[in-house]
Amino acid sequence: MAKKLVIIDTDCGIDDAQAIMMALAAPNIEILGVTCVFGNAAVKNVCQNVLRVLSVCEREQIPVFKGSGGPLVGASNTISDHFGTDGLGDVLEDRDPQWEDKIQREHAVNAMIRLVSENQKQVSLVALGPLTNLALAVRLDPCFPEKLKDLYIMGGNMEGKGNVTLCAEFNFAMDPESAYIVLEEFLCTTHLASWEYSCRNALKWEFFDELINQDAPAARFMKTITSKCWAYSKEAMVNKRDVYFGPGFVSYDAYAMAACIDGSVVTESIECPVRVELQGSICRGMMALDRTNSLKKSHTIFVMTKCNVAKFSQLLMESLRQPCKKSP
Structure with a gap:
C-alpha cells in the first residue's frame, strides 16, 4: 500500500x-517535510525543537524549513510559556550550535x-500551530488549497x-487573520481538532505515567521535557481546562495527527461552515x-467531536517506542 x-x-x-513522533x-505515513512557525516558542527555537525530535527518533533525513516568525498582520504576540520559554520545558542544555546548518535554505512557505505542487492531490497537510504559513501560501499561490488532498488542523x-x-484558543488567538483566511479560502476537505474536542477526550494521568516510562529513547526524551513543565503536572494549579472539563492528560496536537494517520480514531464530527x-x-x-447556515457559505469543514480513545492511546504508546530496535 502506498x-x-x-x-x-x-x-x-x-x-x-x-504529534511529530506519532507520525514518525x-x-x-511518509513525511515530506516539516515547516516551522512561531507560536509555542520563537521560530528559531521551533526549528531547533523539530531537529531535536527528529534526532531522537533517528529520522534526521526529513527536511526542516524555517517559516513565519510572527502573525500575518500587526505586532507579534507575546510568546506563551505554557511549555517553557523554549517550547520544550526549558530542560535541554545540549543545544546544537550548528543547528542553522541543518535547516533548509528554502523558506517554509x-x-x-513546491512540495504540494509536485504531488498534487496527494499531500495531507497537518497544521499544529498558528496558521500563518498556510495563509501566506494561499496568498502566494491562490491555487495551493485545491492542490492538497486534505487538511488537518x-x-x-x-x-x-x-x-x-476568554473566548479564543491559543493557535487561533496568535494569528486570527491567518485562521480566518485558511477557514475561508482552503476549500479542500478540512478536519479540525478543537480545544474542546481535545479536552473532552483527555486521558488519565496514570496513562501518562505509563506512556513516558516506557523503555525507549523517545519515551525518555518525553519524560525529560515534561519533567519540569507545569502543564504536565497533575498537581499543578487549577487552569481553565480543569475548570471547564476536569483534570486529565491532554496532548492537544496529537489529536489532529491521529485523525490524519487513522480516520477511524474520530468517531463523530459536525460538518458545517x-x-x-x-x-x-x-x-x-x-x-x-x-x-443553521446563517452565513450562507458553500464550504463546510469537519469539526471533530468524539474520539476512539483506545485507538488514540495506542498511537500515543507506539509513538514513544522509537527508534525501533534494528534486527541484528
Missing part, C-alpha cells in the same frame, strides 16, 4: 513533539507550495471556551460554528 504523504506545519512545543512511528474552539483569552471572529476585545480569534 504511504500517505504528509507535511507537518508546527510551532513545536511539547505536544507538537508528541506510523508505518502508513515556498517549500510547502489543531486549533480553534466550538463553544467560545478559550484557553489563552465556520468563521473566525476578527473583532472585539473578548471574542477576537474565536471560531464560530454555523450549524
Whole structure:
C-alpha cells in the first residue's frame, strides 16, 4: 500500500513533539517535510525543537524549513510559556550550535507550495500551530488549497471556551487573520481538532505515567521535557481546562495527527461552515460554528467531536517506542 504523504506545519512545543513522533512511528505515513512557525516558542527555537525530535527518533533525513516568525498582520504576540520559554520545558542544555546548518535554505512557505505542487492531490497537510504559513501560501499561490488532498488542523474552539483569552484558543488567538483566511479560502476537505474536542477526550494521568516510562529513547526524551513543565503536572494549579472539563492528560496536537494517520480514531464530527471572529476585545480569534447556515457559505469543514480513545492511546504508546530496535 502506498504511504500517505504528509507535511507537518508546527510551532513545536511539547505536544507538537508528541504529534511529530506519532507520525514518525506510523508505518502508513511518509513525511515530506516539516515547516516551522512561531507560536509555542520563537521560530528559531521551533526549528531547533523539530531537529531535536527528529534526532531522537533517528529520522534526521526529513527536511526542516524555517517559516513565519510572527502573525500575518500587526505586532507579534507575546510568546506563551505554557511549555517553557523554549517550547520544550526549558530542560535541554545540549543545544546544537550548528543547528542553522541543518535547516533548509528554502523558506517554509515556498517549500510547502513546491512540495504540494509536485504531488498534487496527494499531500495531507497537518497544521499544529498558528496558521500563518498556510495563509501566506494561499496568498502566494491562490491555487495551493485545491492542490492538497486534505487538511488537518489543531486549533480553534466550538463553544467560545478559550484557553489563552476568554473566548479564543491559543493557535487561533496568535494569528486570527491567518485562521480566518485558511477557514475561508482552503476549500479542500478540512478536519479540525478543537480545544474542546481535545479536552473532552483527555486521558488519565496514570496513562501518562505509563506512556513516558516506557523503555525507549523517545519515551525518555518525553519524560525529560515534561519533567519540569507545569502543564504536565497533575498537581499543578487549577487552569481553565480543569475548570471547564476536569483534570486529565491532554496532548492537544496529537489529536489532529491521529485523525490524519487513522480516520477511524474520530468517531463523530459536525460538518458545517465556520468563521473566525476578527473583532472585539473578548471574542477576537474565536471560531464560530454555523450549524443553521446563517452565513450562507458553500464550504463546510469537519469539526471533530468524539474520539476512539483506545485507538488514540495506542498511537500515543507506539509513538514513544522509537527508534525501533534494528534486527541484528
